[in-house]
Amino acid sequence: MNQESAAPAGAPRRRAGRPRSVVLDRELIARAALKLVVAGGYSTLTMSSVAKSLGVSPSALYNHVESKQELMQWIQEIVMDGVDSTVFETLPLVEALEKWAVTYRGIFAEHAPLIPLIAVLPVSGSPRTQEMYEKVAAGFNRAGWKQAEIVPAIVALESFIFGSALDATAPLDIFDPGANAGKMPSFESALEAQRATGRNSADAAFMTGLRAIIGGLMEQAEIA
Amino acid sequence: MNQESAAPAGAPRRRAGRPRSVVLDRELIARAALKLVVAGGYSTLTMSSVAKSLGVSPSALYNHVESKQELMQWIQEIVMDGVDSTVFETLPLVEALEKWAVTYRGIFAEHAPLIPLIAVLPVSGSPRTQEMYEKVAAGFNRAGWKQAEIVPAIVALESFIFGSALDATAPLDIFDPGANAGKMPSFESALEAQRATGRNSADAAFMTGLRAIIGGLMEQAEIA
């Protein structure tokens, strides 16, 4: 058995200069999938569409990825790479948090279907996410926060960010009262006043809420 | 043609005492669907499963509902009914907001798959949601808030609530560092300190964040 399957040690199995037309791997598949998502949104992302874009049959993908869910994690990993966490190394905590949150929310507003997945996925599967948490936690640490208050603060901020990213995908006229116009006077006049400011409602809510939650956290924090 | 199909005006088409075994309607279908969800979660909710639970063929449902998406809206409407917005009529704004947010988040933690839908759905399709907004807006009004600041505050709170509801469905060990243990010292020690408190991480984050965002909003508010 050994003798039959053994090949000369170190001998190339294929001659150089005879590359395979396609060599699938994680990187290639993930990039192809992300490309499809960017081009046509998550509804166009199917195992078939990924396979087709790689010139391969759908079943071939399963030699490299366990499930569509795992492929989604790969995409998440790439997307997460776009979140800038270096700000915590150069800016005071409050400013760093604000910049971080703005880019974080902006990126996931464009990848909203990943949100329900991420919120539930173990971070151990995502080194980029772990790196991010480390940098954010270090920022809180440097600002003198009590250890036990850091994780709740991060999770609260992330919840707000993900919720706001979902909200950012809502249609602009989501609050139009429709047939019930006139039956909700308080809300309708508040809505009118907000509209008069000319600001995008989702963006205004995000910035207002972000400053409120950051400010509130800072106030509550018992600096060690 | 008229003569053949015409029946005596006002005559009952069926004798009394001979009820149809099933008379489908919106209420019946929505309740059956919700029952399935409560029993087995959203992954068990298919048009086939709903039809089966009603003793009817799947295609029969399409005489009463346009799509599964519409059925999901019906469920949302029922679920939304569980959110208590009357607190705004009896309690000061800050306490009312806190109670409202806690029940709101609790309910949608158990209906997380509805969240990406709701965040994007026009409120005109959901009278209960409209009622809720009216009561919340009235609460802000009564507290003397400037009109233009009410909607952003509500949307910010809702984003935090939805994000936290998603987060509440995460596994308890979601932050376990796995193979990268030791590589994220700041985060890991913060995590350890939080764990030592014995509090559920998601719940702690929600209450911390909720008080922070409410407190921060109140502070920012320019009372008219």
Next chain:
DNA sequence: ACCTGAACACCGTTCAAGT
């Protein structure tokens, strides 16, 4: 008006067979 049963156009995934 409303139901059935067959059919359609998809999904993600598995697996024997090839190289």
Next chain:
DNA sequence: ACCTGAACACCGTTCAAGT
């Protein structure tokens, strides 16, 4: 080791045919 093609077990939805 990795690919193909056929197949499986589903989805949501449509539609002609019945009553």
